[in-house]
Amino acid sequence: MDFSQIFMVMAATIAMTFFLGRFRALKLGQAAGGRKSLNSLPAYYGSLMAMWCGIPCFILLALWMAFDDVIISQAIMQELPQAVLALPDSERGLIFNMISNIAENGARAGAEPYMVTAAERLQSLRETSQLILIACLASLFLIIMVVIWARMSAQTRARVQVENGFKWLLLICASIAIFTTAGIVFSVLFESIRFFQSVPITEFLFGMEWSPQMAIRSDQVGGSGAFGAVPLFAGTLLISLIAMIIAVPAGLMAAIYLSEYARPAVRSTVKPLLEVLAGIPTVVYGFFAALTVAPFIRDTGGLIGLSVSSESALAAGLVMGIMIIPFVSSLSDDVINAVPQSLRDGAYGLGATRSETIKQVVIPAALPGIVGGILLAVSRAIGETMIVVMAAGLAANLTANPLDSVTTVTVQIVTLLVGDQEFNSPKTLSAFALGLMLFTITLVLNYIALLVVKKYREQYE
Amino acid sequence: MTNSNQTLSTAEKVNQSLQKRYRAEKRFRAYGISAIAFGLLCLVVLFTDIISKGHSAFLQTYIKLEITFDPVEMGLDDPTDARQLAMADFDSLIRNALKEQFPEASDRRDRRALYAVVSNGAAFKLREQLKADPELLNQTVPVWMLADDDIDTYVKNREDAQGETFAGRISEKQMGWVNTLIENDQVESRFNTTFFTSGDSREPEQAGILGALMGSLLTLLVTILLSFPIGVAAAVYLEEYAPQNKFTDFIEVNINNLAAVPSIIFGLLGLAIFIGFFEMQRSLPLVGGLVLTLMTLPTIIISSRAAIKAVPPSVRDAALGLGASKMQMVLHHVLPLAMPGMLTGAIIGFAQALGETAPLLMIGMVAFVVDVPGAITDPATALPVQIFLWSDSPERAFVERTSAAIMVLLAFLISMNTLAIWLRRRLERRW
Amino acid sequence: MQAVNTPIQENEKLNANTNEAERKPSGAEQMNDSAAKVGKTVGKPFAKHPKMTMRNVDVFYGDKQAIHDVSLDIGKNEVVAMIGPSGCGKSTFLRCLNRMNDTIEICKVSGEIKLEELDVYHPKQDVVPLRARVGIVFQKPNPFPKSIYDNVAYGPRIHGLVERKTDLDEIVENSLRRASLWEEVKDRLHAPGTGLSGGQQQRLCIARTIAVSPEVILMDEPCSALDPIATAKIEELITELSEKFTIAIVTHSMQQAARVSHRTAYFHMGKLVEVNDTKRVFTNPEHELTEAYITGRFG
Structure with a gap:
């Protein structure tokens, strides 16, 4: 029996207590002279019972799951031979992994006798732990059930209690957003701090060379590769810039045309079609960029005598721009529609043409909103991963030439972290430092953008 | 004047x-x-x-060969014995059939080229065939076998638009043999069922998307089961219960920011928390689902809140005026009325999750997985990740398969979005 | 009518010496000219057999005071109409009586509101049983988007008033009959309630409210969204219902107040200006503001 089975059995048992509580309430109601004399509907008594039986049992189970492995492995470690105990932490961890492997899959060749003994001990400890857990859960459950059974009366304010429980449940669900943010901050921050212990933060932020793979040449900075992130930032900026050069005019003009010129019929067909572009997964854009656009640009460049890298920043930026068009256009559409008709009427009343009204009245009025939308689009471009992973290069060139190959922050994160890797090498940790940079930058951009857009909205509400 | x-x-x-x-x-x-x-x-x-x-990936070239199930050649005498069947050498049967038809290939290099015409997975098919029908032993029967990917590519592109001959990666000799086979009606293009019924493979002709598709569906299942209830609960809290205070503001700020955090960051979170801290295994749909849950939650909360806001306050007043408690008001009236709107938003969020790749790369769902996963705790990959992996492969035949996988993925996404639009049109109430 | 009038006449003695000592000076009295003229409530705000008693009620929306020191009784089986210009706080006051204002976070109520012996605003008082005893009908008909049957059955269901389906059927039928809707809808009980006409919808809402058998029914301008014929029907209904229920009705139609109510309370800028027998209010008002209002000088 493993935890998931225990969990299932427990969930089923607790579901049963609902009927038990309901039954008890009906009996109490009969005794007190009809159901109307109950404080709440019988179903609330059932829910109350299930709630009070369920919460403590699930907490116990969760705590057990969290700590039993730690405690058991401590116990096993202490029984290992002296020679093993003297080993450094990482090797001891490996040995423990072997032991638990033996315990799960049987002895393999190359297993030392002490490992087999320890594995047997581990197995038996795990079994005992489970038995104790089951016993604890069962007795906890029974005690609570009996107590609630005994204390339940027709006057019990079951509904109020259940409603409070419900409210807490909702609050916890809403707080997950906070936990997620905290989780992101802590996971990238801790690993980044560890990274900055081996590579100084100034070198990371201002270093001009990025080559985490090369760990051979000892004369290199840090001895284990160079971790200067400037080429990555530059590459990210270059590709994002190309994307914005495509997306901003196209998205903005499309939004203007659709909201100010297009007939409703055109608007209602073209708008969803453009939004299809936003629904296409980025991996598809990546494929398109790498296999169609990049060769096309390279060949075209070749025809007019330019040497274009087959992983040019232009290809990745161009496709990313296409992806962002609907994003810019729908955000601009929203802000343009929020400009009050009275402003337009003022301009039309003076005899301005449509384009003059748009250029001189609508756009200036909508400008803060549009800028906010563009900032959000920039943060999208900076954080975009798959297109650049598939279409941009790996080499960290510091260049402003869009026909060259550059790499980006996200590409490096993926490259450094895909596949098996040791958790402690600066190479792996540097990915988290890049993640921290990415998170911070996008967070700041989003925050400013949302603030700008919100201010803008309030202005016209 | x-x-x-x-x-x-x-x-x-x-x-x-x-x-x-x-x-x-x-x-x-x-x-x-x-x-x-x-x-x-x-x-x-x-x-x-x-x-x-x-x-073109939806078609696959098959080659017909006269196969003699020769017990000596296979090293097997009882076709009902599973152990013997597993050890038997079916490749030699194919080699013999090819040798017989093309005796001119005599030196070793030619022979190897000849044998490469048929997929190296064909032997498995022969084994299955013999297992199903032990009577075949000692008989000679025509068998349609998968062609190798290069041959497949050649057959499909033999005559391209310019009328020039396309050779691809095959040699002159192979081309000759294949042409002979074509002339003898020994080559046929059929619907590529393998593509839909098998997992990943190093050999393009044997590679399918079923494994990745199952991985995606299992991941999505976890995401749906977690993010929808949690997202709706959070939206209900924020719309119906939350007092106006700093804490509520803080929750809202967090949700709005998370909605715009790059997806790869969620991958880092999954790697550090679920795999690093909770020591879950890599490559599991369970972990993928958890990460995508955190990623889609903001979207679902935001759209659910909009749907709840659209429920007119008069309905709430009516329920409360009758003495319904807040929970009854929410469960009996607000949620049923907001459900179509919430579902629409959620489906769009799930479509996003289905197409998401980067966070899954982080938690190791890029492993080469041949077996089709059957549970959320089986190692798996996902459809977008499979597309990413195949697009990296040098074989030309993988290009068409990648594109075909993209078509399947887009078909799923388009049907999900259509469903969402249909739901909105069909069920949304005008007040 | 006789049966109702007697206690009210007896109330006159009671109301003659409105206890001035209890009154708090209210700070917003100098808000404007007419507000300054309000002074203390004149007439007879108290009943001999009160069902609900309100004493010195103040209501605040944030910093803004919406109700100033209102004291009023609603007698058993009495229909009390509350009239006054828009924004005078009559609806706010009505919604305090079953704590519907709880849904507005910034709304704070002080003073004493009692339903017989029950302290409505006691911190430990649960609003659910309170609202089962004090029902409310809103300005705009707001049937649930469910069947007619489910609309009426909803209250009894959530309050656990019935154990058998047949009992529920009975309650639904009786409530619809009392709301004089039964004949019109008996053949389509499972059709959606939102498909009815406006007047029918409002009667459905009344049926829904009386299905819970409340003691008091609050009505917040129940006819303002209806045409004259539907209005006449509802007014007739109110008169019938007053035999069994205590009713407080807010209305902006003085004719309506005159037709359905026993006593009328006139509100002005959050203050209760005058309470008197309806006949008296409309023939010979005591307060000059009341007179100004009923003669149409403002409102």
Whole structure:
């Protein structure tokens, strides 16, 4: 029996207590002279019972799951031979992994006798732990059930209690957003701090060379590769810039045309079609960029005598721009529609043409909103991963030439972290430092953008 | 007099510049139209490109060979014995059949090229066939076998638009043999069932998307089961319960920011928390589902809140006025009425999750997984990740399979979005 | 009518010496000219057999005071109409009586509101049983988007008033009959309630409210969204219902107040200006503001 089975059995048992509580309430109601004399509907008594039986049992189970492995492995470690105990932490961890492997899959060749003994001990400890857990859960459950059974009366304010429980449940669900943010901050921050212990933060932020793979040449900075992130930032900026050069005019003009010129019929067909572009997964854009656009640009460049890298920043930026068009256009559409008709009427009343009204009245009025939308689009471009992973290069060139190959922050994160890797090498940790940079930058951009857009909205509400 | 003079001159001035202004107006309109045209053109080019690259993957070339189930050659005497069956050498049967048909291939290099015409997975098919029908032993029967991917590519592209011969990666000799086979009606293109019924493989002709598709569906299942209830609960809290205070504001700020955090960051979170801290295994749909849950939650919360907001307050008043408690009001009235809107938003969120790749790379769902996963705790990959992996493969035959996988993925996404639109049109109530 | 009038006449003695000592000076009295004229409530705000008693009620929306020191009784089986210009706080006051204002976070109520012996605003008082005893009908008909049957059955269901389906059927039928809707809808009980006409919808809402058998029914301008014929029907209904229920009705139609109510309370800028027998209010008002209002000088 493993935890998931225990969990299932427990969930089923607790579901049963609902009927038990309901039954008890009906009996109490009969005794007190009809159901109307109950404080709440019988179903609330059932829910109350299930709630009070369920919460403590699930907490116990969760705590057990969290700590039993730690405690058991401590116990096993202490029984290992002296020679093993003297080993450094990482090797001891490996040995423990072997032991638990033996315990799960049987002895393999190359297993030392002490490992087999320890594995047997581990197995038996795990079994005992489970038995104790089951016993604890069962007795906890029974005690609570009996107590609630005994204390339940027709006057019990079951509904109020259940409603409070419900409210807490909702609050916890809403707080997950906070936990997620905290989780992101802590996971990238801790690993980044560890990274900055081996590579100084100034070198990371201002270093001009990025080559985490090369760990051979000892004369290199840090001895284990160079971790200067400037080429990555530059590459990210270059590709994002190309994307914005495509997306901003196209998205903005499309939004203007659709909201100010297009007939409703055109608007209602073209708008969803453009939004299809936003629904296409980025991996598809990546494929398109790498296999169609990049060769096309390279060949075209070749025809007019330019040497274009087959992983040019232009290809990745161009496709990313296409992806962002609907994003810019729908955000601009929203802000343009929020400009009050009275402003337009003022301009039309003076005899301005449509384009003059748009250029001189609508756009200036909508400008803060549009800028906010563009900032959000920039943060999208900076954080975009798959297109650049598939279409941009790996080499960290510091260049402003869009026909060259550059790499980006996200590409490096993926490259450094895909596949098996040791958790402690600066190479792996540097990915988290890049993640921290990415998170911070996008967070700041989003925050400013949302603030700008919100201010803008309030202005016209 | 002066007055009318002035009016006249103003009108004249206006008329003078009028043409210029109308030209500017036309230009401006043209910019708008060309922006839209550019966007639509990109859409068309993208779809045409994918379909033209991928449609051929739905067909697969098969080669018919006369196979003699020779017990000596196979080293097997009892076809009902599972152990013998597993050890038997079915490859030699294929080799013999090929040798027989093309005796001219005599030296070792030619032989190897000849044997490479048939997929190296064909032997498994023979084994299955013999297992199903032990009577076949010692008989000679025609068997349709998978062609190798290079042969498949050649057969499909033999005559391209310019009428030139396409050779691809196969040699002159192989080309000759294949042409002979074609002339003898020993080559056939059939619907590529393998593509839909098997997992990943190093050999393009044996590779399918079923494993990745199952991985995606299992991941999505976890995401749906977690993010929808949690998202709805959070939205209900924020719309119906939350007091106006700093804490509520803080929750809202967090949700809005998370909605715009790059997806790869969620991958880092999953790697550090679920795999690093909780020591879960890599490559599991369970972990993928958890990460995608955290990623889609903000979207679902935001759209659910909009749906709840759209429920008119009069319904709430009516319920409360009758003495319904807040929970009853929410569960009996607000949620049922907001459900279509919430579902629409959620489906769009799930479609996003289905197409998401980057966070899954982080938690190791890029492993080469041959087996089709059956549970959320089996190692798996996902459809978008499979597309990423295949697009990296050098074999030309993988290009068409990648495109075909993209077509399948897009089909799923389009049907999900259509469902969402249908739901919105069909069920959304106008107040 | 006789039966109702007697206690009210007896109330006159009671109301003659409105206890001035209890009154708090209210700070917003100098808000404007007419507000300054309000002074203390004139007439007879108290009943001999009160069902609900309100004493010195103040209501605040954030910093803004919406109700100033209102004291009023609603007698058993009495229909009390509350009239006054828009924004005078009559609806706010009505919604305090079953704590519907709880849904507005910034709304704070002080003073004493009692339903017989029950302290409505006691911190430990649960609003659910309170609202089962004090029902409310809103300005705009707001049937649930469910069947007619489910609309009426909803209250009894959530309050656990019935154990058998047949009992529920009975309650639904009786409530619809009392709301004089039964004949019109008996053949389509499972059709959606939102498909009815406006007047029918409002009667459905009344049926829904009386299905819970409340003691008091609050009505917040129940006819303002209806045409004259539907209005006449509802008014007739109110008169019938007053035999069994205590009713407080807010209305902006003085004719309506005159037709259905026993006593009328006139509100002005959050203050209760005058309470008197309806006949008296409309023939010979005591307060000059009341007179100004009923003669149409403002409102």
